[in-house]
Amino acid sequence: QSALTQPRSVSGSPGQSVTISCTGTSSDVGGYNYVSWYQQHPGKAPKLMIYDVTKRPSGVPDRFSGSKSGNTASLTISGLQAEDEADYYCYSYAGRYRVFGGGTKLTVL
Amino acid sequence: EVQLLESGGGLVQPGGSLRLSCAASGFTFSSYAMSWVRQAPGKGLEWVSIITNSGGSAYYADSVKGRFTISRDNSGSTLYLQMNSLRAEDTAVYYCAKHGDLGSYYFDYWGQGTLVTVSS
Numbered sequence: 131q132s133a134l135t136q137p138r139s140v141s142g143s144p145g146q147s148v149t150i151s152c153t154g155t156s157s158d159v160g161g162y163n164y165v166s167w168y169q170q171h172p173g174k175a176p177k178l179m180i181y182d183v184t185k186r187p188s189g190v191p192d193r194f195s196g197s198k199s200g201n202t203a204s205l206t207i208s209g210l211q212a213e214d215e216a217d218y219y220c221y222s223y224a225g226r227y228r229v230f231g232g233g234t235k236l237t238v239l
Numbered sequence: 240e241v242q243l244l245e246s247g248g249g250l251v252q253p254g255g256s257l258r259l260s261c262a263a264s265g266f267t268f269s270s271y272a273m274s275w276v277r278q279a280p281g282k283g284l285e286w287v288s289i290i291t292n293s294g295g296s297a298y299y300a301d302s303v304k305g306r307f308t309i310s311r312d313n314s315g316s317t318l319y320l321q322m323n324s325l326r327a328e329d330t331a332v333y334y335c336a337k338h339g340d341l342g343s344y345y346f347d348y349w350g351q352g353t354l355v356t357v358s359s
Contacts, residue, residue, distance in 0.1 A: 133283070166345035168284070175334060175352060176276075176284065181345035219284050223344035226298045228274070233283040 134159060134220055134231035141237040147208040150234045152220030153201060160201035164223035167196060167205045170233075171216045179218075180205060212238050241265040241348045243335050248353030255325050255357070261318040261335030261350055269293075269313035272338040274346065275320050277331035277355075287333070288320065292341065303329075325357045 135153040142148040152159065152167075159165055165183045168176035178187050180196035183203060193209045203222075207214055215238040220231040247259040261273070275287040288309040290297045297309050308321040318335050332354050336346035 162344070164344035168346075170284075175349040176346075177349075178345060178347050181339065181343070181347075187347065217283075221284075221286070221345070227300065228286040228289065228344070230276075230284045230286055 132229070134222060134229055136218075136220060136231040136234045138232070139235045139237065141239055142207075142210045143239045144210050144212065146210050147206060148210060148236065150205045150207075150218055150220075150236070152203040152205070152222075152231045154203075154222055154224075154229070155201055158222040158224035158227075158229055159198065159203050159220075162223050163198070165196070165198060165203040166221045167194075168219045168221065169214075169216045170219065176219065207236070210238050214238055241337065243337060243348060243350035245333065245335055245350045245353035248333065248355045250356045250358065251325055252359050253326060253357055256321070256323045257325065257355060259320040259322065259333055259335075259353060259355070261320075263316045263318065263335075263337070266337070268311075268316035270341065272341075273309075273311060273318045274336045274338065275309060275318075276334045276336055276346070276349075277329075278334070278352075279328075279331040282331075285331075289338075290318070322355070325355075327357050329355060330357045331355060 167180040170176045244262045274289040290309045306324045310319045332352040334352045337348040
C-alpha cells in the first residue's frame with residue numbers, strides 16, 4: 131500500500147494552466163478507471179473535484195479536468211484563480227485497498 | 240443537505256482505546272458505503288477503512304489492521320470506528336466520508352473531522 135506519487139508543489143500565475151500528476155502502478159491507477167481528485171484548503175475538509183478519472187461533480191468549474199495515461203493520472207486546472215490555491219490529493223481504488231497520493235501544494239503567484 | 244458529524248476524538252495514552260462516531264443525515268445512510276480517512280498534523284490524507292452499505296464487508300489499511308474495527312448502525316444512521324492499541328502515529332484528524340453511488344470508488348461528502356491525540 132504505497133502512497134501514489136505526486137509532486138510536492140506546483141505553481142502558476144492567474145489565468146495560466148497547471149497540471150498535477152499522480153503516479154501509481156498497474157495495481158491501482160493503471161488497473162482501474164477509479165481515480166478521483168480532492169481539493170483541501172487549510173483547516174477544511176477535502177472536497178471532491180474529479181471522479182472516475184475524468185468526471186466532474188455538479189458545481190465544480192469546468193476549469194478542472196482529469197485524464198489518465200498508463201499508471202499516471204493528471205489533474206489540469208486552467209484559467210488559474212486565487213481561490214484555487216490549496217492542497218490537491220489524488221486517490222485510487224486498488225482492490226481491497228484504497229490509496230491516496232502524498233498531496234501537492236498549488237501556489238497561485 | 241448531506242451532513243456528516245464526527246465525534247469521540249480526544250487525548251488518549253499509548254495502548255489505550257477510543258471509539259469514534261459519525262452521525263449522518265440528509266441521505267439514505269443504508270444505501271452507501273462509508274469510509275474513515277485520517278490526516279496526521281501537517282501531513283497528507285491516509286485511507287483507513289471502508290464498510291459496505293449493508294455492513295457485510297469491511298477492509299482496512301495495513302497500518303490499522305487488527306487494531307481498528309469499522310462498523311455501522313443503519314437504523315441510527317451512524318458510522319463507528321473502534322480504535323484499540325493506539326500508537327503515537329495514530330495521532331490525526333479522522334474524517335468520515337460518504338461514498339458515491341453504489342459501486343463507486345470516490346468520496347462525495349466529508350465530515351469536518353475529529354482530532355485524536357495519542358500521547359502520554
